[in-house]
Amino acid sequence: MMNSLTSQQRKLAYLIGILLLLIPIIMLGLPSDGTKAGSRGKLAQLRTEYELGESDLGDVDPSSAAMNLVLLGMRGVAVNLLYSEFDMQKDMKRWAEMEATTDSIVRLQPHFEKVWEMNGWNLAYNTSAEWDAVPDRYFYVKKGGKFLMRGVRQNRKSTHLQYHVANVYQKKIGIADEAKFYREYFLHDPDPKFKGGVDPEFNPDEQDNYLVAKREFEKACNIEDQYRRPQHILDRTLFRSMPARCQFDYASSLQKDGKFGEVTREAWQEALTDWTRKYGQQEFSIPIGPLGTDVRFPIRLEMSAEDIRKEIASPDDAVRVAKMVESYRKMVNYYYWRTRANCESESKTAEAHRNLYEANQFYKKQELEKARDAAYAGMKGFEEILRTPEFSDLQAEESLVEECMLGMMVWEDIHRVSGEKVPADYPLKWLAAQHQGNHGMIANVQRSFKRLFLD
Amino acid sequence: MSFDPQDMPVFDAIVYWMVVVGVLSIIVMVVSLLSLLVSHRGAGLRIFAEEILRSLTDLFSLSIRRIWALSKLTFIEAYRRKALAVFVVFALLFMFAGWFMGGDTRDMTTDQVKVYVSFVLRTIAWLTLPLIVVLSSFGIPEEIRVRSLHTVVTKPARRLEIVLGRVFGFSMIGTLVLLVMSGVGYIWIVRQVPASARDMLVCRVPVYGKLQFLDRAGNPADKGVNVGDLWEFRSYIEGATKARAIWVFPGIGERTLDSDGNLHLENQFLAFRSYKGNMKQSLLYDYQFRNPDTGATYTTEARPINENRGVTDVISRKLVSRTDGKTYDLIKDFVARDGTLRIEVSCIDREQYLGMARPDLFIRKPDVSFAVGFFKAAAGIEIMMILVVLLAVTGSTFLKGPIATVLTSVLMILGGEKAHAFMDQLMIGRSDKGGFQGGGFFESIYRIITHMNPTTELPDNMGFTIMTGVDGLLTGFLWLCKQVIPRLQYFNMSEYVSNGFDVPFGSTLLPCLLILVGYFLPCVMLGYFALRIRELESK
Numbered sequence: 001m002m003n004s005l006t007s008q009q010r011k012l013a014y015l016i017g018i019l020l021l022l023i024p025i026i027m028l029g030l031p032s033d034g035t036k037a038g039s040r041g042k043l044a045q046l047r048t049e050y051e052l053g054e055s056d057l058g059d060v061d062p063s064s065a066a067m068n069l070v071l072l073g074m075r076g077v078a079v080n081l082l083y084s085e086f087d088m089q090k091d092m093k094r095w096a097e098m099e100a101t102t103d104s105i106v107r108l109q110p111h112f113e114k115v116w117e118m119n120g121w122n123l124a125y126n127t128s129a130e131w132d133a134v135p136d137r138y139f140y141v142k143k144g145g146k147f148l149m150r151g152v153r154q155n156r157k158s159t160h161l162q163y164h165v166a167n168v169y170q171k172k173i174g175i176a177d178e179a180k181f182y183r184e185y186f187l188h189d190p191d192p193k194f195k196g197g198v199d200p201e202f203n204p205d206e207q208d209n210y211l212v213a214k215r216e217f218e219k220a221c222n223i224e225d226q227y228r229r230p231q232h233i234l235d236r237t238l239f240r241s242m243p244a245r246c247q248f249d250y251a252s253s254l255q256k257d258g259k260f261g262e263v264t265r266e267a268w269q270e271a272l273t274d275w276t277r278k279y280g281q282q283e284f285s286i287p288i289g290p291l292g293t294d295v296r297f298p299i300r301l302e303m304s305a306e307d308i309r310k311e312i313a314s315p316d317d318a319v320r321v322a323k324m325v326e327s328y329r330k331m332v333n334y335y336y337w338r339t340r341a342n343c344e345s346e347s348k349t350a351e352a353h354r355n356l357y358e359a360n361q362f363y364k365k366q367e368l369e370k371a372r373d374a375a376y377a378g379m380k381g382f383e384e385i386l387r388t389p390e391f392s393d394l395q396a397e398e399s400l401v402e403e404c405m406l407g408m409m410v411w412e413d414i415h416r417v418s419g420e421k422v423p424a425d426y427p428l429k430w431l432a433a434q435h436q437g438n439h440g441m442i443a444n445v446q447r448s449f450k451r452l453f454l455d
Numbered sequence: 456m457s458f459d460p461q462d463m464p465v466f467d468a469i470v471y472w473m474v475v476v477g478v479l480s481i482i483v484m485v486v487s488l489l490s491l492l493v494s495h496r497g498a499g500l501r502i503f504a505e506e507i508l509r510s511l512t513d514l515f516s517l518s519i520r521r522i523w524a525l526s527k528l529t530f531i532e533a534y535r536r537k538a539l540a541v542f543v544v545f546a547l548l549f550m551f552a553g554w555f556m557g558g559d560t561r562d563m564t565t566d567q568v569k570v571y572v573s574f575v576l577r578t579i580a581w582l583t584l585p586l587i588v589v590l591s592s593f594g595i596p597e598e599i600r601v602r603s604l605h606t607v608v609t610k611p612a613r614r615l616e617i618v619l620g621r622v623f624g625f626s627m628i629g630t631l632v633l634l635v636m637s638g639v640g641y642i643w644i645v646r647q648v649p650a651s652a653r654d655m656l657v658c659r660v661p662v663y664g665k666l667q668f669l670d671r672a673g674n675p676a677d678k679g680v681n682v683g684d685l686w687e688f689r690s691y692i693e694g695a696t697k698a699r700a701i702w703v704f705p706g707i708g709e710r711t712l713d714s715d716g717n718l719h720l721e722n723q724f725l726a727f728r729s730y731k732g733n734m735k736q737s738l739l740y741d742y743q744f745r746n747p748d749t750g751a752t753y754t755t756e757a758r759p760i761n762e763n764r765g766v767t768d769v770i771s772r773k774l775v776s777r778t779d780g781k782t783y784d785l786i787k788d789f790v791a792r793d794g795t796l797r798i799e800v801s802c803i804d805r806e807q808y809l810g811m812a813r814p815d816l817f818i819r820k821p822d823v824s825f826a827v828g829f830f831k832a833a834a835g836i837e838i839m840m841i842l843v844v845l846l847a848v849t850g851s852t853f854l855k856g857p858i859a860t861v862l863t864s865v866l867m868i869l870g871g872e873k874a875h876a877f878m879d880q881l882m883i884g885r886s887d888k889g890g891f892q893g894g895g896f897f898e899s900i901y902r903i904i905t906h907m908n909p910t911t912e913l914p915d916n917m918g919f920t921i922m923t924g925v926d927g928l929l930t931g932f933l934w935l936c937k938q939v940i941p942r943l944q945y946f947n948m949s950e951y952v953s954n955g956f957d958v959p960f961g962s963t964l965l966p967c968l969l970i971l972v973g974y975f976l977p978c979v980m981l982g983y984f985a986l987r988i989r990e991l992e993s994k
Contacts, residue, residue, distance in 0.1 A: 132728070
């Protein structure tokens with residue numbers, strides 16, 4: 001039929017066709033007028049409804065947006081090619097080039113959270129471990145942390161990414177084999193350009209890593225609350241316990257560093273408040289109905305049996321809720337941490353810790369008499385504490401038992417060195433007997449004992 | 456260092472080239488003769504002989520003056536086609552490149568310098584090569600289209616001279632572009648790098664040795680231990696055992712030492728710890744110089760490695776043994792009669808490992824200026840450009856412009872290292888020898904359709920024997936095609952310069968020149984014959 005038309009008529013028909021096709025495209029693509037209700041184009045409406053606009057998601061990176069536009073629909077292909085480069089560079093240990101490729105990948109996929117997570121992890125955990133010198137390792141831990149922080153800036157509603165930022169501060173810096181060095185570097189960066197101070201981008205407030213981790217975990221909780229973006233990493237009760245757990249870590253690390261004064265006691269006091277008043281009072285919605293139904297009830301880990309009875313009319317439901325509360329408490333080790341914080345915030349516990357710590361220090365310096373006295377005072381202090389029914393749960397707490405056993409080992413060794421017989425009975429002897437079969441723990445204590453000579 | 460420069464076996468390469476060119480020439484001759492015999496019967500042989508004679512006459516009566524005139528015309532023609540407009544793109548890139556690549560200039564690292572150098576060399580190559588491909592591919596077809604070639608062929612100019620004139624003319628315009636770009640690029644790099652970091656702009660001149668290993672019991676081994684790295688470039692020696700990495704450096708004499716008589720040994724060993732140990736202390740290594748003729752040995756003190764950055768150890772010519780106080784002269788006492796120096800490296804720390812590959816230890820001769828290495832790398836781009844011109848002009852003698860462009864571009868892509876490695880794997884065809892699993896063309900189709908596992912043996916019957924036979928023929932054809940595709944891996948010299956090394960002649964420039972010369976004769980002859988038989992009236 002087209003062939004029977006003149007050239008001019010055909011052109012006119014094409015023009016009309018183009019215009020007709022343009023109408024739905026324009027309707028779909030009309031820009032937003034800035035208000036949610038009045039957004040005109042369908043795409044703009046959907047974008048507003050699901051908060052998918054670039055600026056809704058996080059900071060806008062103009063180069064990233066331009067690159068994606070230029071590549072049209074080919075960014076998947078480009079990213080695949082970049083990943084094969086990335087793998088090759090990683091295998092060949094070409095770290096600087098691998099980092100540049102990583103940067104290109106995230107520019108192409110700035111809102112793909114897993115990409116940030118994977119590459120942040122790769123820098124902080126895999127790449128750092130490939131280096132031999134600890135300052136080099138720390139450099140890549142920082143890189144990973146900063147990379148994840150950049151991910152959060154571009155995806156400010158991502159609970160996951162914020163959780164991983166906090167994880168770098170808490171686990172990578174606080175628990176790694178090199179933790180002793182990392183924690184020191186966190187406050188005194190080995191990079192000469194920071195002149196012995198902190199890296200302001202990584203630790204702007206010059207705080208301990210656990211306190212920074214606590215703040216970052218709190219941010220993750222806030223994101224979860226504010227944007228209703230649930231996380232799928234941990235059970236929610238565990239996830240929400242992280243800020244308080246960081247406070248525990250902070251208080252413990254102060255003790256490990258030999259600080260037993262008011263600051264440490266206050267840190268434990270704050271940990272207790274965080275655990276019982278803040279975390280313990282948070283509500284967690286749990287299912288209480290029969291299987292297949294969605295009857296939920298908000299529980300708090302600090303709620304008493306009386307609270308449950310008051311809030312639930314049906315006695316059957318009350319029993320079920322009480323059981324659930326108990327099982328969640330067990331899952332997060334609620335009682336243990338409450339007891340520990342209670343105990344540690346007492347001055348006699350701080351004194352016992354100080355005595356055992358000083359015993360080790362005197363022993364290192366071979367001031368044996370002072371070491372023996374300090375060890376005995378520490379053992380006596382803990383004898384009293386652990387015999388208190390309120391704190392008896394701590395008899396099974398591994399790090400505390402190891403600390404006590406190390407004190408005993410020092411005390412017994414001094415007797416041996418001095419040619420004296422170890423008395424038949426002494427404080428905490430029963431504790432050693434209780435853990436006799438725990439070979440892993442005994443090996444740990446022996447290793448720590450040997451290290452007293454090496455460090 | 457993550458690359459391993461190997462000298463090209465020049466003699467073997469020339470023999471191989473002669474075989475390939477000889478076989479191809481014979482095939483072409485036989486096919487031409489047969490086709491002439493079929494089309495002209497008895498007169499075919501006479502025509503064939505006349506053609507050969509005429510070709511030889513053309514070959515021996517080449518006029519340099521005419522070639523030069525044609526080259527000049529080609530140059531002017533390319534100039535008029537606004538080929539030099541490429542400078543606008545170049546200028547734009549370089550005006551703003553510093554904005555995007557400028558790191559902290561006070562704290563310049565070798566990695567940043569590396570980025571600058573590779574950016575400049577890559578930009579030059581990526582701007583000039585496509586330009587030259589398009590210009591050269593469209594030259595002859597365009598002249599045929601506008602019939603300006605008719606005026607040339609009616610002059611005494613021979614068709615061989617036309618091909619040569621085109622090749623030289625396009626190479627000249629490419630050279631001009633390259634000269635300006637590399638000059639500006641060099642100045643740009645020097646200006647971008649702050650004065651305090653200029654010492655990073657060097658070209659180290661390495662002398663590489665041969666590497667062999669001893670295992671933990673002291674027995675010779677092909678490799679050290681694999682500690683789990685996917686990339687098997689480096690292998691590891693165990694500390695506090697008899698495991699050694701032994702380098703034998705050739706051609707060592709007084710000229711290898713610096714002006715103060717010191718030997719500079721540069722290494723980049725990697726560490727692998729089987730337990731953490733003392734984390735504050737890097738792993739330690741030592742060198743042992745050993746003269747195989749006299750049995751004299753000298754062991755240096757233990758030194759810490761500097762992983763991924765490298766260490767330059769300055770070894771004094773006069774060595775005093777710490778055990779017996781005996782004095783040695785490094786050159787007189789340790790260089791063997793054949794001029795080699797043997798250095799054994801051991802790892803000191805028990806149950807820890809040091810990783811190394813051949814280029815991880817080298818003797819560093821006095822450095823040369825950065826400009827030397829940079830312009831050698833630019834020369835690499837120049838040689839590649841001439842090769843591209845050669846291929847494009849040859850293609851354009853029997854193809855139309857766009858098709859010649861595509862052909863040249865495809866040859867360039869297939870000439871890359873990865874493409875050659877892929878073809879090698881296809882040709883090996885057996886996974887146990889490093890090739891692909893699943894057989895050749897038809898076999899792999901059969902396996903895909905029937906979901907047959909690549910490791911399962913094919914049924915033993917006539918059909919499959921024929922299928923694998925046909926696959927073998929196709930693979931043979933692929934082998935022949937592969938010989939025609941240039942190996943371009945040698946032409947990328949930017950990695951040397953960006954890593955702070957001089958461009959070695961034997962393992963890069965020489966192979967590039969040989970490849971160019973190797974392609975020159977067959978390409979020019981192919982272009983000449985193609986132009987002779989081409990019907991110029993057909994656009």
